[in-house]
Amino acid sequence: MGIRRNIATAGAVTALVVGATTAFSATASAAPNVTPQGVCGSAYKTVNSVPVGSLGTVYLTYNSTNGKNCVATIRTSPGKVKAMSTYIYVPATDEYAGDNGNYTSYAGPARVYGKGYCVSWGGSIDNVYVSVENSNCASLKERRTVEVR
Structure with missing residues (x-):
């Protein structure tokens, strides 16, 4: 049971990090409306x-x-x-x-x-x-x- 919880926690943390990285990189590379x-x-x-x-x-x-x-x-x-x-x-x-x-x-x-x-x-x-x-x-x-x- 402890192993399954650690694997699930690791998977959730990985998904959170990948999602946050994707969100921040999209924001950082988006060009502003420069008018x-x-x-x-x-x-x-x-x-x-x-x-x-x-x-x-x-x-x-x-x-x-x-x-x-x-x-x-x-x-x-x-x-x-x-x-x-x-x-x-x-x-x-x-x-x-x-x-x-x-x-x-x-x-x-x-x-x-x-x-x-x-x-x-x-x-x-x-x-x-x-x-x-x-x-x-x-x-x-x-x-x-x-x-x-």
């Missing part, structure tokens, strides 16, 4: 973008229902971990949101309330930094900056 809407949410529509050299793009999106802007920096070719960032700032309200770290495909989302305000936003991938100042407002002309460090 601005996949990062920010389906209600956010892309209103502006700026390339980060040939490495990717920073997207500015807007949700007309809640008045929020969202920014995401998305790599052209996901792969090895790289330093990445994304940010958005509303000068009139001094509201700021950002994200930075080492990522394989995107940085973000970063969200702020921006209805009726000019926004400044940007991001980076590796050593290429982009910023857009005074964006998406009629009163000021936007200014784009690209810097390689």
Whole structure:
């Protein structure tokens, strides 16, 4: 009786380990939905973008229902971990949101309330930094900056 219980226990543990390994490997290898809407949410529509050299793009999106802007920096070719960032700032309200770290495909989302305000936003991938100042407002002309460090 003791031998049968040990064999049954070993079989159950093996099945649990194989099942967990399969579940975790499927999750780890699944590619994320790397679009601005996949990062920010389906209600956010892309209103502006700026390339980060040939490495990717920073997207500015807007949700007309809640008045929020969202920014995401998305790599052209996901792969090895790289330093990445994304940010958005509303000068009139001094509201700021950002994200930075080492990522394989995107940085973000970063969200702020921006209805009726000019926004400044940007991001980076590796050593290429982009910023857009005074964006998406009629009163000021936007200014784009690209810097390689």
